[in-house]
Amino acid sequence: MRVNRHNYEINATPRLQVLSEDQIEAIYYASLRVLYETGVRVYATEGVDVAHAGGAIVEETTARSSLVKIPPDMVDKARATVPSKVVVIGPDRRYRMELFKNQIYYGGGSDTPFTLDPYTGERRRSTYQDVKNFARIAQALPNYDFHMSLGITQDTAVGTYDRWQYLAMLEGTSKPINITAVDIEGVRDQLEMALIRVGGKDEWRKGPIFSLYIEPVSPLSHSREVVQKLLFCCDNDIPFVYTPCPLAGATAPATLAGLLVQALAESLFGIVLSQLRRPGAQIIIGGLMSNMDMLSTIYCYGSPEMALLSAAYTDITKWLRVPEYETAGCSDAKLFDEQAAMEAAINIATSGLIGGNMIHDVGYLDSGLTSCPDLMVASDEIIDMVKRILQGIEVTPDTMALDVIAEIGPGGHFMEHDHTFERFKTEIWRPKLIQRQNWENWQLAGGQRYGQRVHARVIEILESDTAPLLDEAMFKEMRRICELADARHKDEELDVKMFV
Amino acid sequence: MSEILKRMSSAVIQGQRDDTRQMARDAIEGGCSAEEVLYQGLMPGMDHVSGEFKAGRMFVPEVMRSARAMLNAMEVIKPIMVKNGIRMAGKVVLGTVQGDLHDIGKNLVGMMCEGAGFEIHDLGADVAPGQFVEAVKAFQPDIVGMSALLTTTMRAMEGTVQALVEAGVRDRVKVMIGGAPVTQAFADRIGVDGYAPDAAAAADKAKHLIAASR
Ligand code: B12
Numbered sequence: 001m002r003v004n005r006h007n008y009e010i011n012a013t014p015r016l017q018v019l020s021e022d023q024i025e026a027i028y029y030a031s032l033r034v035l036y037e038t039g040v041r042v043y044a045t046e047g048v049d050v051a052h053a054g055g056a057i058v059e060e061t062t063a064r065s066s067l068v069k070i071p072p073d074m075v076d077k078a079r080a081t082v083p084s085k086v087v088v089i090g091p092d093r094r095y096r097m098e099l100f101k102n103q104i105y106y107g108g109g110s111d112t113p114f115t116l117d118p119y120t121g122e123r124r125r126s127t128y129q130d131v132k133n134f135a136r137i138a139q140a141l142p143n144y145d146f147h148m149s150l151g152i153t154q155d156t157a158v159g160t161y162d163r164w165q166y167l168a169m170l171e172g173t174s175k176p177i178n179i180t181a182v183d184i185e186g187v188r189d190q191l192e193m194a195l196i197r198v199g200g201k202d203e204w205r206k207g208p209i210f211s212l213y214i215e216p217v218s219p220l221s222h223s224r225e226v227v228q229k230l231l232f233c234c235d236n237d238i239p240f241v242y243t244p245c246p247l248a249g250a251t252a253p254a255t256l257a258g259l260l261v262q263a264l265a266e267s268l269f270g271i272v273l274s275q276l277r278r279p280g281a282q283i284i285i286g287g288l289m290s291n292m293d294m295l296s297t298i299y300c301y302g303s304p305e306m307a308l309l310s311a312a313y314t315d316i317t318k319w320l321r322v323p324e325y326e327t328a329g330c331s332d333a334k335l336f337d338e339q340a341a342m343e344a345a346i347n348i349a350t351s352g353l354i355g356g357n358m359i360h361d362v363g364y365l366d367s368g369l370t371s372c373p374d375l376m377v378a379s380d381e382i383i384d385m386v387k388r389i390l391q392g393i394e395v396t397p398d399t400m401a402l403d404v405i406a407e408i409g410p411g412g413h414f415m416e417h418d419h420t421f422e423r424f425k426t427e428i429w430r431p432k433l434i435q436r437q438n439w440e441n442w443q444l445a446g447g448q449r450y451g452q453r454v455h456a457r458v459i460e461i462l463e464s465d466t467a468p469l470l471d472e473a474m475f476k477e478m479r480r481i482c483e484l485a486d487a488r489h490k491d492e493e494l495d496v497k498m499f500v
Numbered sequence: 501m502s503e504i505l506k507r508m509s510s511a512v513i514q515g516q517r518d519d520t521r522q523m524a525r526d527a528i529e530g531g532c533s534a535e536e537v538l539y540q541g542l543m544p545g546m547d548h549v550s551g552e553f554k555a556g557r558m559f560v561p562e563v564m565r566s567a568r569a570m571l572n573a574m575e576v577i578k579p580i581m582v583k584n585g586i587r588m589a590g591k592v593v594l595g596t597v598q599g600d601l602h603d604i605g606k607n608l609v610g611m612m613c614e615g616a617g618f619e620i621h622d623l624g625a626d627v628a629p630g631q632f633v634e635a636v637k638a639f640q641p642d643i644v645g646m647s648a649l650l651t652t653t654m655r656a657m658e659g660t661v662q663a664l665v666e667a668g669v670r671d672r673v674k675v676m677i678g679g680a681p682v683t684q685a686f687a688d689r690i691g692v693d694g695y696a697p698d699a700a701a702a703a704d705k706a707k708h709l710i711a712a713s714r
Pocket of ligand 1: 110111112113152180181213214215216217218219225244245247251296297298299366367368369599600601602603604605606608609645646647648649650651652676677678679680681695696697698699700702705
């Protein structure tokens with residue numbers, strides 16, 4: 001038998017590589033030097049103590065923080081126990097993320113103060129209903145594998161918004177959720193809600209239904225709140241994302257390699273601390289790194305550097321064998337316009353080609369300040385196209401179709417051939433909202449721009465009847481947790497009508 | 501005499517931060533007054549820079565360097581101005597409010613205001629209302645600038661204003677706020693004197709607030 005060697009020598013899946021192994025190692029060892037020689041500031045004595053007990057050098061302790069220096073062997077030790085795979089499963093157990101090398105999953109971002117109103121297009125403060133809407137859209141779109149709130153609820157109590165926001169998301173989706181939390185009390189409450197949703201601690205252990213989003217502070221600082229959240233997650237079997245947001249030229253070096261060195265040092269500290277606290281603790285490192293626009297001063301979400309840095313970081317995490325958090329589907333445009341589509345397409349394609357794991361921020365506009373349902377819907381189709389490209393081209397005697405070519409010969413056609421009939425559906429991608437009609441038929445169909453068709457789909461999703469995901473008793477129980485939190489914090493409240 | 505002032509303007513524009521101290525000394529020795537150094541040497545340079553920045557022809561790192569060039573010269577002339585009782589553009593106490601760790605925007609605002617001639621007392625991030633109050637008492641600023649990047653910490657802006665009122669110092673200062681989730685409408689709602697969407701606008705706002713109060 002003739003063995004087909006092509007798929008052995010050439011990858012069936014197209015791929016992108018930004019950094020060579022040598023470059024990755026250079027960056028990694030540079031990060032180790034940063035950790036050991038420059039050190040990181042830790043603003044929580046609990047964290048300092050854990051690091052110190054594990055062998056870290058603690059210096060320059062002030063009332064609020066210490067400088068912590070991590071010898072390289074501590075990193076080696078942590079790398080030996082850090083999981084190479086993290087699993088998060090939705091309350092509907094069919095929605096499953098297996099986060100490890102090259103497995104791609106897309107989802108939203110969280111906590112944007114503003115939302116583009118789906119009916120008026122107006123940019124206004126995000127509400128509970130918006131968060132629920134976004135979750136319903138995520139639920140309806142097949143290429144959304146996990147969810148984040150997109151908007152931040154601003155019509156519920158401010159200091160306990162996180163619980164309400166989680167409730168709104170649970171109303172709309174049964175996919176895995178990456179939550180945000182005000183503090184560990186907020187994590188604790190949301191964990192309690194999750195246990196109600198999933199049916200107890202054992203079910204949670206089989207597959208946690210959320211991960212927690214945690215951000216150390218660039219450059220090289222780990223705040224009290226961040227360290228407390230990390231330790232809480234380790235103690236409570238909660239997978240968590242530990243993602244710095246360094247900004248080239250502002251909170252990190254302007255050179256992208258320098259930014260990567262710093263970001264990796266920030267993440268590695270999270271790995272070390274978590275593995276000291278509990279070997280095997282489930283950490284995902286990441287992923288929002290970009291440049292400051294040196295005119296407008298914004299944090300760029302649509303720049304080529306954002307996509308390139310995320311991709312480079314993915315190369316590093318693959319080498320480290322640690323699950324990765326990545327950024328795509330986002331833009332600095334103010335509306336869902338041509339710029340938004342262009343920037344999102346570029347960064348979605350890059351993130352897919354590189355094989356990032358948990359790819360977030362789909363649906364973000366305006367430098368992460370505004371969420372947009374239309375961008376979510378459009379991105380779903382962009383992701384679909386990218387996934388087709390990632391399927392690559394299978395090259396076998398059968399797919400090369402020599403016999404078919406010979407049979408049809410010069411001058412014939414393939415439209416009626418069995419080979420075409422059997423293969424066209426699996427081989428050729430079919431668009432959902434992209435239009436390919438000829439001019440006349442496109443005009444007859446209303447002559448709409450892509451954006452109009454996307455918008456119609458948004459409205460269709462929002463107005464479709466879907467069965468409630470939470471039964472009433474469950475909803476009430478979870479709502480009670482939110483209300484109790486409100487009651488505990490009522491003295492600190494700002495009048496929510498302040499959000500104008 | 502005007503030759504050296506002109507050179508000083510262009511040194512600010514070029515961001516020659518290592519040269520401006522000496523230039524200021526030379527100017528003073530050559531018979532210029534401190535006021536002339538500031539208003540005919542440094543400020544015209546910095547005004548040009550901020551115009552170029554707004555027009556998109558100069559960028560943040562260049563503006564920062566120009567501001568530093570000016571501040572280095574200020575070190576030389578400030579003691580003279582203080583001695584002669586000459587009023588500076590104004591003093592600003594600046595900080596990111598309690599619970600909030602986002603500081604890069606606040607830092608930019610500080611640099612831009614310094615570039616506009618203000619004296620800045622930067623309290624850092626996660627600044628409690630009481631610390632703002634203390635700083636107002638200690639530094640006697642014209643303006644208190646607060647930054648918040650989180651809806652949750654926007655509460656602390658209102659709380660800080662209240663603390664200033666309770667300490668009886670609210671009337672002594674103008675309060676200016678900013679940060680990504682903050683809007684003019686919010687500023688109106690909590691009764692502060694100004695809002696600006698970015699650092700360049702913040703410096704302009706600070707100037708207006710001073711002009712209006714003097
Ligand atoms: C970088 C970043 C971080 C970094 C900050 C590092 C640092 N050293 O500053 C880190 C990782 C620490 C961080 C943490 C968090 N962040 Co953050 N962060 C951002 C991000 C992406 C960019 C901010 C930035 O640096 N912009 C660039 C600077 C130059 O612009 P700027 O700050 O807006 O400042 C300009 C103007 O606003 C104005 N200005 C600023 N201050 C002032 C003051 C005055 C007086 C005036 C007049 C003007 C003015 O002038 C500045 C210069 O032009 C924003 C998204 C965004 N686009 O804002 C989210 C964002 C602000 N963060 C957000 C969140 C949710 C968080 C976290 C709560 C996440 C979490 N769950 O843990 C934590 C909170 C930590 C804490 N306690 O503060 C949300 C806010 C949501 C909300 N509640 O309103 C945002 C909007 C992103 C999002 N959609 O989720 N973050």
